[in-house]
Amino acid sequence: MKKIGLYFGTFNPIHIGHLAIANHIAEFSDLNEIWMVVTPHSPHKKKKTLLDNHHRFEMVYRATQPYPKIKPSDIEFKLPQPNYTIYTLAHLQEKYPDYEFHLIMGEDNLKSFHKWKNYEVILENHNIYVYPRIAEGIVENQFTCHPKIQRIEAPVMEISSTFIRECIANRKNVRPLLTDTVWQYIDEMGFYK
Template structure:
């Protein structure tokens, strides 16, 4: 089975994340997309970042009605700070029958060469890239790499930061969030 790993803080998960993940599951060779919730770095003070398990709960709520989209807390138990190459090695060892690929925005491909052991990642895993509106276009040599696949997913101009700020300013963000996620945020009084 081919699994696409979609890493993020998902603070909160929004419809843009779901649109991209679902597009990858339906329009690429990937069978499932795992939302890998990245843990809070204990050395960084970020008051707007919800607790790991609160963010995981939102991903659970957002994906429960999608067969091909799954939440993952795999990084919660790995030593911090963690690197993607370590997560991939751990997952491959734990699930030897699965093939793991990365999902990333085109702008992230620009700094991919700075990732720890990026050559090892590229040697052993495919990368599925979705378009983003950004000045930072991916380097041509990477876009032409045999393991990198550009997927013509919809361009989503929705950001978790803007959603948090809107909630803080008492704006209605319901259309930007899955219904269950909006209800959870509202019930818990988050980001206010």
């Protein structure tokens, strides 16, 4: 049974922090692969700074090429919007019955996990791998010692895509925060300027 960790994000753009966490979990957990699931542009949210789905997927594709255990995924592009994680998990389980799917999330997301649609069902059927984030608020008691929730001692990566976009708009050099392939794509396409 292949164990897949799902790492969801807008990846606008994907940066070395995302890759460092994904690679750490791929190397130091019992997961066989990490799928970087690019979340689609929500039709209800008009985010000017959010690049089209295919551009964000292309950046994730380019960034993950050197890592055989990390794969780009556009699975949510084909699902009805607005979408919930519970539906994505059900869809994946149906499409890949021989795989086991688990979630990867930052500690900041765990703090609001009790507000997710059908979060109890997610916890019943899937493990959650939590990486550290510096964030306000506290994790609900029910999640602190839950048998399905594993904390991963990944490096704390406080790099944000928002910061990168702002820097590019202000003509600051943030090249070290991106893979060369992603930097080249952003530069060629003139994104975030």
